[in-house]
Amino acid sequence: MNHSVTPPVYAQIAFDIASRISKGDLKENTKISGRSLMSSEYGVSPETIRRSFRLLADMNIVSVQPNSGATILSKENANRYIEKFDRNKSYRQLKQELKDLIKERDKANDRILDIIDQMFNLNEKARHIDPIAQYEININKESVITDKAIVDTKFWQNTGATIVAIKREGQMILSPGPYAVFKSGDTIIVIGDGGTYQRVEEFVNQPIEQSVE
Secondary structure, eight states, X not given: OOOOOOOXXXXXXHHHHHHXXXXXXXXXXXXXXXXXXXXXXHTSOHHHXXXXXXXXXXXTSEEEOTTSOEEEOOHHHHHHHHHHHHHHHXXXXXXXXXXXXXXXXXXXXXXHHHHHHHHHHHHHHHTTTOSSEEEEEEOOTTOTTTTOBHHHHTHHHHHOOEEEEEEETTEEEESOOTTOBOOTTOEEEEEESTTHHXXXXXXXXSOTTSOOO
């Protein structure tokens, strides 16, 4: 995963010039060499140098004179620009890292959903020979497990089934942890043996007055 975010070349050159001013290599009230010399030093076009000077001028670090380079105005402003540049660079890096992580998460979720679909398809084709099957059970309004966490219902102990996911309002909650809470209208996706569906359906939709042991 690549977290590097490279600023434009003209901004890098402006930062380098500001750094040289900050260090005292380039003094206030002195002129910076003309565009042709600067483009030769940095290996870029004169237009790139013009953009660098324009950026420094916007920060009141230099004053640009047409056809005669630029005059250094303020070391203090150069220091401020360097601080701002570093802050923006850190922000850009964090923003890019967040984007990369979101892409990885979405890719992983897509793969999980794809695997679940494949498992369902295989189950439909070979239910009679597969000792482990997958089922979907809806939670009705009167369900005894409504608004209870998985761990509190002792779901596995009562049914022998493993919860793969919970469908809720068009969203898929994959591999819900023990503290995930069941809601009315949820669809529980489970895997288990041939008697799993009946056990889970009876357990989930038993009368609410019955306690969950």
